[in-house]
Amino acid sequence: MRTSEQRMDGTGSTALPQVTLIQPPVTDASYPALPFSIEPLSLLVLAALTPKDAFRVKVLDGMLRGERRRLLDPASALVGITVVTPVRDAAYELAAWYRAKGVPVVLGGCHVTLDPEDARPHADAIVVGEAEEAWPRLLADFAAGRLKQEYRPAGPESFDVPAARALVSRYRMKYPFISIIQTTRGCPNTCEFCVPAATYGQRIRHRSVESVLDEIEQTRRRFRRKTFGFTEDNFFADRRYAVRLMEALVPLRIRWASQMCIDIAKDDAVLDLMVESGCFAAFFGFESPNQQALDEARKRADSREYPALIARVRARGILVIGSFTIGYDCDDDGVYDEMVSFCRQTAIEVPLFVSLMPYKGTALFDRLVRAGRLAPDARPGSNPLALNFEPSRLAARTFARNIARMYREYYDSGYLLRNLRHWFRRSHYKKCLLLIVLYLLYVTFARRIGRGAFLEKRAGRGAGGRG
Numbered sequence: 422m423r424t425s426e427q428r429m430d431g432t433g434s435t436a437l438p439q440v441t442l443i444q445p446p447v448t449d450a451s452y453p454a455l456p457f458s459i460e461p462l463s464l465l466v467l468a469a470l471t472p473k474d475a476f477r478v479k480v481l482d483g484m485l486r487g488e489r490r491r492l493l494d495p496a497s498a499l500v501g502i503t504v505v506t507p508v509r510d511a512a513y514e515l516a517a518w519y520r521a522k523g524v525p526v527v528l529g530g531c532h533v534t535l536d537p538e539d540a541r542p543h544a545d546a547i548v549v550g551e552a553e554e555a556w557p558r559l560l561a562d563f564a565a566g567r568l569k570q571e572y573r574p575a576g577p578e579s580f581d582v583p584a585a586r587a588l589v590s591r592y593r594m595k596y597p598f599i600s601i602i603q604t605t606r607g608c609p610n611t612c613e614f615c616v617p618a619a620t621y622g623q624r625i626r627h628r629s630v631e632s633v634l635d636e637i638e639q640t641r642r643r644f645r646r647k648t649f650g651f652t653e654d655n656f657f658a659d660r661r662y663a664v665r666l667m668e669a670l671v672p673l674r675i676r677w678a679s680q681m682c683i684d685i686a687k688d689d690a691v692l693d694l695m696v697e698s699g700c701f702a703a704f705f706g707f708e709s710p711n712q713q714a715l716d717e718a719r720k721r722a723d724s725r726e727y728p729a730l731i732a733r734v735r736a737r738g739i740l741v742i743g744s745f746t747i748g749y750d751c752d753d754d755g756v757y758d759e760m761v762s763f764c765r766q767t768a769i770e771v772p773l774f775v776s777l778m779p780y781k782g783t784a785l786f787d788r789l790v791r792a793g794r795l796a797p798d799a800r801p802g803s804n805p806l807a808l809n810f811e812p813s814r815l816a817a818r819t820f821a822r823n824i825a826r827m828y829r830e831y832y833d834s835g836y837l838l839r840n841l842r843h844w845f846r847r848s849h850y851k852k853c854l855l856l857i858v859l860y861l862l863y864v865t866f867a868r869r870i871g872r873g874a875f876l877e878k879r880a881g882r883g884a885g886g887r888g
């Protein structure tokens with residue numbers, strides 16, 4: 422019997438060596454395996470770049486409940502694992518299992534790019550940086566029996582590659598809400614903590630509008646998908662490109678969401694075009710309502726403008742998802758209440774409160790290392806409540822409990838009702854449905870945090886009781 426992978430890639434030949442691409446699970450017990458998730462985009466792009474006449478491709482997603490036991494596939498000839506810092510341990514465990522069976526393992530992804538020395542001992546080859554150009558080269562070397570230990574992009578990277586979504590069509594019910602597409606890389610800003618700024622840099626690159634539209638059309642037709650997420654970290658990094666893309670989206674009548682800077686809300690024409698092209702939710706990295714914190718983070722924003730700009734976005738019927746970070750040197754123990762009260766006043770639909778995370782490779786990490794303030798067991802990303810460095814004015818011992826309290830207070834039992842009432846009164850009935858979906862996704866996670874799901878794990882340990 423043919424497997425779904427073989428049917429989908431059209432080769433049908435089991436004689437071809439199998440490349441297994443794996444998204445590892447987050448193994449921290451605080452993160453539950455989910456019954457549904459979002460497609461592993463980077464792996465689907467690598468799958469699309471794998472020559473079909475030379476390899477069979479299998480994509481395995483360890484983030485999905487029930488899939489973790491399938492991640493060990495002895496039929497693999499070569500394994501590629503994408504690594505972000507929170508899944509580092511699981512990735513290295515998987516790599517060790519395959520290598521013990523004599524299967525070569527390639528590690529790539531954000532964590533490997535930012536910390537190649539950490540990944541190197543766990544792999545036969547690592548890909549440092551963007552993989553679109555290096556991956557076919559690596560596969561050719563593997564086929565010729567001369568796999569090198571390290572691959573880096575040979576020149577300026579193009580990433581105009583539609584994802585091989587068909588490879589995960591068997592998971593379709595587990596990716597029920599949204600298909601993701603990356604249209605732009607790079608951001609002109611240099612926020613101190615920003616991982617994409619450290620990996621993609623300030624030079625902005627984008628896919629052709631035609632290619633993005635084509636991928637949307639294909640996905641819409643094949644998977645009946647109407648909702649898309651553009652995964653760039655700053656959708657308006659190149660405003661002219663973003664406008665061209667949105668204009669082209671209007672006739673497609675899709676719904677979309679993305680991340681962007683709030684200053685875009687100053688532009689009425691752009692806001693109108695966002696609505697017209699189907700934008701239903703926007704994710705903003707507000708970081709803090711305190712200007713001192715923004716200056717410290719080198720964030721180009723004026724916090725005094727936040728309330729009016731948020732109101733302009735909401736007035737257009739766009740849901741506001743906002744991320745707030747806690748741990749700046751100017752933050753003291755009043756920061757928790759200030760942030761919750763700011764979110765209440767501005768009625769942000771979905772605020773996320775997280776610890777300031779010094780990922781390796783970022784300017785923040787370098788500064789904290791120089792100051793000798795990084796916790797020796799710092800594991801940024803693996804626990805949203807952990808303070809991974811010695812704070813300046815915050816009490817480290819109560820840090821995690823205070824963030825959990827913020828979630829509890831904001832997402833109280835009346836939260837969903839309040840928000841549904843707001844959108845129902847304005848006849849945004851579809852928004853009500855969407856809010857319920859968001860509630861199931863983001864807010865269920867947020868409520869877990871509020872209930873203390875992460876408290877007894879590493880929170881506090883990362884801070885090392887230094888407070």
Ligand code: SF4
Binds near residue numbers: 611612617655682
């Ligand atoms: S604006 Fe956003 S994407 Fe750009 S550097 Fe700052 S945090 Fe990163």
